[in-house]
Amino acid sequence: MGGPLDRRMILAEVKPAARPLSPHLQIYRWSWTMAMSIAHRVTGTGLYLGTVLIAAWLVAAASGPAAYDAAQAVAGSIIGLLVLFLYSFALLHHMVGGLRHFIWDMGHGFDPQTRTNLAKYSVFVSGGLTLLVWIAALALR
């Protein structure tokens, strides 16, 4: 509202403006794409934290038979198996979610029907793959 000599009218306006904020989780209606976007972040973070266990297992294997057998006992306990199952599912879900990102990165799969289907199928594909892996592991044991 200044006169023509107000420098704000000549130079760029840099005051922090009161911009509208985007709403977050509690506002949106749940959708498959939103749920799978969240799942990608959650599984990525889970995989990240779980690398501590993988590194510990590798170090145990490198430390000798006693440490290895101890690590195997932990991995083979009920809790150990549960964690391993969840970790394998997280890995495969994140992997399938990553494939979805690759499809998008190539410029495909953005229309509403396709993106919903991609999200929906990624649960079933990764869930199926996880079961296959465990069946194979138990059968070949």
Place this chain on the structure above:
Amino acid sequence: MQSNSSMRTPLGRVRGLGSAKSGTGHFWLQRVTAVSNLILAIIFVFVVISLVGKPYPAAVATLGNPFIAILALLFILSACVHMRLGMQVVIEDYVHTEGLKILAVIANTFFAIAIGAASAFAVLKLSFGG
């Protein structure tokens, strides 16, 4: 951060800069390591299946096999770079206090390098024995 006067428009000041000040490089390396993770993760799902129920000497023989060890080292590198980049994005999305954010991003880097170093050392020890 916010200066009171500038010759540059807000758009001009941020153009080409992501929140990490090098947006596309980060994005691209995240994709490249996602591709290598994809290939290597599939291989290691099979390696792990083959290890289930094996006694110690057989497990060491598998993990110490030069072929598998090299692939394991590549996976460790690829996964640690990828997870560091990915977690940095998560941190930048949620931690807005400047000092805390910098600390978290540094801790993230240290974590990825520590995990990578411990894992790589273990694989090398399994291969070279001793």
